[in-house]
Amino acid sequence: RLRAASDRVDFAIADLLPSVSASASLNWTDPLWLWKWGLNASQTLFQGFRKTTAVDRAVVAMKSAAADVDEAEQKLSLEVELAVAERDNAAEALRTAWASVKAARENYETVKEQYREGDASRVDFTDAIGDCAEATGSCIKAFYRGQIAEAALFSIVGRVPQYQEEKITENK
Numbered sequence: 001r002l003r004a005a006s007d008r009v010d011f012a013i014a015d016l017l018p019s020v021s022a023s024a025s026l027n028w029t030d031p032l033w034l035w036k037w038g039l040n041a042s043q044t045l046f047q048g049f050r051k052t053t054a055v056d057r058a059v060v061a062m063k064s065a066a067a068d069v070d071e072a073e074q075k076l077s078l079e080v081e082l083a084v085a086e087r088d089n090a091a092e093a094l095r096t097a098w099a100s101v102k103a104a105r106e107n108y109e110t111v112k113e114q115y116r117e118g119d120a121s122r123v124d125f126t127d128a129i130g131d132c133a134e135a136t137g138s139c140i141k142a143f144y145r146g147q148i149a150e151a152a153l154f155s156i157v158g159r160v161p162q163y164q165e166e167k168i169t170e171n172k
Helices: 002-016 050-117 122-157
Strands: 019-028 033-042
Touching: 002 050, 050 122
Parallel strands: none
Antiparallel strands: 019 033
């Protein structure tokens, strides 16, 4: 829209200029050669300021289109900034969740051994299993939160990524 409005301004300004034309002719009559040439310029006078008003309207339309471009740029910039922040937050949440899973599994292994020896109660054992399951769920949730944030970035950019299915495994 901005380029079209700019072209309309140029056209309206060009319409203000006078019209100039040139002509030449050569006629041959039996005994004489007749050579004519001429130059013609014309300017419309009684337009009632229609042409200058057309220029003003085209300039206003161009400024409006420029404001729309600026607004769209700011909106896109904000969307990108928010999507990148969400992706970074999700990556940090995933690192924290992996640490939580590791700690919960270590606690589960410790409580399991204590339960076998009789030092821990069944409630402690059940709590350790629940904590481990909750930490694993939080880790999965954080992973997919990051995937959603990545998809939002691709959506903003307008590209479709190449997906590869894989299973999440814990690195020991």
